[in-house]
Amino acid sequence: MTHVDDTAFPAQQQELPGLTTAMTPTPDHGESSYVGHGRLAGKRALITGGDSGIGRAVAIAYAREGADVAFTHLPVEAEDAAETARWVREAGVRCVAIEADFTSSAVCDDVVARTVETFGGLDVLVNNAGYQEARVFGLEAMDDARIERTVTTNLSALMWMTRAALPHLEAGDSVVNNSSIQAFTPSTTLLDYAATKAAVNNFTVNLAADLGPRGIRVNAVVPGPVWTPLQPASQPASKIEQFGRNVPFGRAAQPAELAGAFVFLADPVAASYVSGTVLGVTGGKPVF
Template sequence: MTIDTDRPELRNGFPPQQQQPPGLTSDMDPLPDHGEDSYEGHGRLQGLRTLITGGDSGIGRAVALAYAREGADVAFTYLPEEKPDADRTTELVEAAGVTCRAIEADLRTSAACDQVVAETVEALGGLDVLVNNAGYQMAREEAVEDLTDENISRTLTTNLEALLWMCRAAVPHLGEGASIINVSSIQAFSPSTALLDYAATKAGINNLTVNLAAQLGPRGIRVNAVAPGPIWTPLQPATQSTEKLEVFGQETPLGRAGQPAEVAPAFVFLASRAEASYVSGTVLGVTGGKPVF
């Protein structure tokens, strides 16, 4: 896989733009790279049945595409307003010749999470890999006194409660060799004051990942997390100020934001029974050089 990291916009920041959450890929300038033209599969996940929450765009789409090209069947969730992105992800996954099931669901209730897992198992014939990718942030509120009840509730429920509900529903269907991959963030290690609630949930996900790995290890189920740094996804123009987008990612040692396609290989590695069979309870950073410890 080769990413064109010399694109001027990756080095010079992103043009002013704003969207309403959760944002759409088609409205982004420039469009993100999900690996459409660069990711080549090698059968590393052949026959695995995978479920990705928030798989319609951004990192979720890149993971869905990579999994499909590695031979895995893919189910993913999306919000109603993300239907255009979900349709495009479905096209990419099906073009790889595997089964795809797009599931419209708001994961902020346990009943919805239960239904998503049940529909996935029915569509794919079982479940081997759960990727808890769905997340919410709102970085336009700078101070704690500006946080609204609605945004606090949405962040905590989407990022933490739904993750636990998804795990609870999925584990009875996971056998030996299966894995759960959670999405953490550099914010868990180096939190921004403008992401107070979001960063706290990501630190919680790290704790949950290690704890769940200890609980499920005797059953042969691995649990890990990926901690991305600044990645160019629809969530950024939908939740960041234009001023922050102009310098987005430039604070990293590599001096630029990452693309979703640059994160997906970490998820492939962690899902692989051959390559990551002894990897559990770890948080793998894909941060452009920012430390994760």
Template structure:
């Protein structure tokens, strides 16, 4: 797998209303549509990817499908155009997509995501807790209202707990694995992402702790910590002037593309390649440290 790495730091100034759509981004992100080549690493498996309509979630859905997995994924109703495209990409890879319009801030929706995956696709081998929310347009603790705090923690942390709780009984039967999407923000927090960074640090702790708890059942639990990645979340939550410099503070001098993150999720999901890997965080950060 390869992707175009000629893009330097920063992108044209732009802004969207949350949650953001792929079609409105300039340039369009690379999700591996033309570059990702599968090798049967996940043949016959079933994955549930939250927030699979766009960004890293779409790249993971494409990679998993091309590796032989059927892919259920969640999205918000306002992300329907992106969800339709992801479903088509999974279908074009010869696998079965199962798109589900669900707001994971609701516990019952998290339970339904797991239930519908098992009912619709027959099993659950891989849970990818990818859906996340951030807002970097406010700059101080005083500007963090209760609604924002509630949404950030429910999307990033509560949903992860609810989904994992619902999934573990099914994963125990396979056994399967859980992969959480954390962030460089857990290690190098930005003051404009006070709440978001806190949830990502908690996800790291949860990953290691759950791995210890369910390891005896053969369930592996790991996380991927991306650095600055070009997804709809960025123009939907950052100030335009930040977009112009997005990613230029990494050692590699640029932001990453979703296609450059997906292989980490494939590796951690593969029962052959990562059979003895659990309780770890794999950084895809352009050189920023995750230790």
């Protein structure tokens, strides 16, 4: 698998939530490199925030592994969503892109209902959508809107989505949450974001214990620095030039490098006894 191997990126900035087409260099989502082996054949997956970044990489990988894919995106992300949908459909599976802003539990209920109506069921839920801001530092400078947006998107919506999905999941099915290295080595500039990701880890292992008797597996992936639109859209331009240099590998990951972890955790055969796991894909930074 070939990836862009830059140890530094050009200084750049976007407005939240950010778009793939405006990034330099363009991220690698596995479009030309990911090869499926039927590991998710016949499965029906729902990925939140699947329009770009890690979400797009997971959507492409799941599709090439044989799964039908539904994914959500914000209205402003329609251009990126159309590109993700194109790649998914080219894999020969069904795809539905759902415009949704996770501001209430009713939105999450509707997303799950639309997925189940389209595919006839649901087997894999990937809670990937996330929100962060890192241009305004310090708790005293964080207004209510920022804190509420971060907590709602990263934690409340994750719980709402999972609650809505559970009646449709059976033994062997799985929930995969997207956490962050920030849960283990938090940056003061991402105080609110890091706190939500630590909560995601706790939720993951606790829910795994709760659902174990039902045979439903719950795990989380912990990415290190990954080149996604969220970075130029939320970080100061000067930080982008150094992005990813603080890990042992000395570089940020491309989204495609995360896809395999999400495939493994959704695989009912390879990961049949894996639940309550927080799996680090961090370029060498510890997740304990």
